[in-house]
Amino acid sequence: xxxxxxxxxxxxxxxxxxxxxxxxxxxxxxxxxxxxxxxxxxxxxxxxxxxxxxxxxxxxxxxxxxxxxxxxxxxxxxxxxxxxxxxx
Amino acid sequence: xxxxxxxxxxxxxxxxxxxxxxxxxxxxxxxxxxxxxxxxxxxxxxxxxxxxxxxxxxxxxxxxxxxxxxxxxxxxxxxxxxxxxxxxxxxxxxxxxxxxxxxxxxxxxxxxxxxxxxxxxxxxxxxxxxxxxxxxxxxxxxxxxxxxxxxxxxxxxxxxxxxxxxxxxxxxxxxxxxxxxxxxxxxxxxxxxxxxxxxxxxxxxxxxxxxxxxxxxxxxxxxxxxxxxxxxxxxxxxxxxxxxxxxxxxxxxxxxxxxxxxxxxxxxxxxxxxxxxxxxxxxxxxxxxxxxxxxxxxxxxxxxxxxxxxxxxxxxxxxxxxxxxxxxxxxxxxxxxxxxxxxxxxxxxxxxxxxxxxxxxxxxxxxxxxxxxxxxxxxxxxxxxxxxxxxxxxxxxxxxxxxxxxxxxxxxxxx
Numbered sequence: 001x002x003x004x005x006x007x008x009x010x011x012x013x014x015x016x017x018x019x020x021x022x023x024x025x026x027x028x029x030x031x032x033x034x035x036x037x038x039x040x041x042x043x044x045x046x047x048x049x050x051x052x053x054x055x056x057x058x059x060x061x062x063x064x065x066x067x068x069x070x071x072x073x074x075x076x077x078x079x080x081x082x083x084x085x086x087x088x
Numbered sequence: 089x090x091x092x093x094x095x096x097x098x099x100x101x102x103x104x105x106x107x108x109x110x111x112x113x114x115x116x117x118x119x120x121x122x123x124x125x126x127x128x129x130x131x132x133x134x135x136x137x138x139x140x141x142x143x144x145x146x147x148x149x150x151x152x153x154x155x156x157x158x159x160x161x162x163x164x165x166x167x168x169x170x171x172x173x174x175x176x177x178x179x180x181x182x183x184x185x186x187x188x189x190x191x192x193x194x195x196x197x198x199x200x201x202x203x204x205x206x207x208x209x210x211x212x213x214x215x216x217x218x219x220x221x222x223x224x225x226x227x228x229x230x231x232x233x234x235x236x237x238x239x240x241x242x243x244x245x246x247x248x249x250x251x252x253x254x255x256x257x258x259x260x261x262x263x264x265x266x267x268x269x270x271x272x273x274x275x276x277x278x279x280x281x282x283x284x285x286x287x288x289x290x291x292x293x294x295x296x297x298x299x300x301x302x303x304x305x306x307x308x309x310x311x312x313x314x315x316x317x318x319x320x321x322x323x324x325x326x327x328x329x330x331x332x333x334x335x336x337x338x339x340x341x342x343x344x345x346x347x348x349x350x351x352x353x354x355x356x357x358x359x360x361x362x363x364x365x366x367x368x369x370x371x372x373x374x375x376x377x378x379x380x381x382x383x384x385x386x387x388x389x390x391x392x393x394x395x396x397x398x399x400x401x402x403x404x405x406x407x408x409x410x411x412x413x414x415x416x417x418x419x420x421x422x423x424x425x426x427x428x429x430x431x432x433x434x435x436x437x438x439x440x441x442x443x444x445x446x447x448x449x450x451x452x453x454x455x456x457x458x459x460x461x462x463x464x465x466x467x468x469x470x471x472x473x474x475x476x477x478x479x480x481x482x483x484x485x486x487x488x489x490x491x492x493x494x495x496x497x498x499x500x501x502x503x
Binding site for chain 1 (some may be wrong): 329339340342343387391489
């Protein structure tokens with residue numbers, strides 16, 4: 001069983017974590033008209049990189065949302081970034 | 089060489105000294121009319137139907153490893169067309185019909201065994217959804233039966249009919265024409281048929297880059313040198329995003345590992361395919377006696393072609409719930425393939441967005457059953473540059489138009 005680092009709880013079993021999507025996507029500005037292509041890009045297109053990836057994950061038991069950097073081939077964890085502004 | 093009872097007898101009499109390799113191993117030419125990247129089932133079937141049904145000149149299949157070494161050799165060999173939407177049924181039923189004649193067409197025994205498939209329903213509300221599925225399948229012209237618990241018990245007495253079952257069996261959706269095939273034979277049969285029609289099948293030839301000149305795809309850089317082509321088709325399953333990236337295209341695909349398991353050989357315990365959506369597990373028994381077991385996707389996106397313990401525990405727990413009698417059976421092997429999952433669990437067949445480059449991908453966990461149709465339709469696209477009516481709904485443009493074929497939600501089928 002692989003363990004992932006939760007910024008709040010520390011190392012926990014991978015089953016406790018939920019993959020939310022690739023990091024860095026910006027939701028279209030809905031105060032203006034958004035084209036179908038831009039919506040499709042935001043909703044569906046994935047980098048799906050083979051190698052180093054930067055992704056948004058949630059640790060379900062404590063609901064901490066954070067960024068995980070890992071290798072999508074070796075599955076090694078490369079780093080973790082907090083998203084919360086008031087760091088505990 | 090045609091395989092027949094006569095050729096078998098002739099070779100038996102001369103001590104099997106006359107068998108020839110089933111396909112050549114040619115050196116790649118500098119240029120082809122059509123290149124297909126990926127020597128799995130879909131790529132080889134595409135080459136076969138291109139050579140058989142269309143007049144396109146020189147064709148090559150480029151495979152980075154060996155034929156059928158990716159997901160074609162890693163699946164659980166189930167063939168079925170029990171889908172919900174008319175678009176999906178047209179696609180998978182074309183595949184089923186081609187499978188039904190495939191051994192004869194290829195002169196190669198793909199061992200398609202139409203032993204039927206049960207999708208179990210474990211409550212009264214699930215039985216109502218099962219009835220809806222059966223009605224949808226029949227409206228789409230596909231065979232389907234709604235079975236009650238006694239009918240299920242007659243077909244598969246090894247399933248869990250105990251009073252204390254966590255998921256009691258109320259009935260099932262049964263497709264009698266579904267079944268299993270010999271996955272390697274599908275790849276090898278198509279390879280042999282394509283080779284006989286002049287297709288160059290080049291193994292150990294990895295595509296390292298895609299050549300795009302003036303916005304048009306003109307060829308590929310490979311581990312065996314530059315190969316140019318008029319049209320290029322990619323049928324590379326879980327690695328589709330990585331390949332498309334070489335041409336500057338991003339796809340609506342996320343790659344995940346999908347695991348499968350085979351047990352030690354047993355005496356026959358089940359002669360159909362049984363799937364329990366609640367248990368998250370399905371299984372059948374191979375002709376050799378091994379239980380062939382599958383389940384859902386891993387939850388962590390991955391390109392690592394290997395199994396892991398959390399999903400193993402989930403799938404095997406489901407198996408023991410489905411058939412407690414096999415709890416002590418030992419596993420023989422356990423592996424994973426990388427599958428390309430789309431947002432609507434339906435495949436992508438169509439132009440990539442770069443002229444000259446076409447895609448056959450996004451089959452997710454259900455690519456094996458679709459090999460003949462995927463090859464047939466992709467060959468049509470590569471030969472004519474336009475869609476066959478059956479592949480039209482599966483173009484990439486559906487993600488912009490919003491016309492998704494959302495099978496994952498509609499049919500409740502693990503893909």
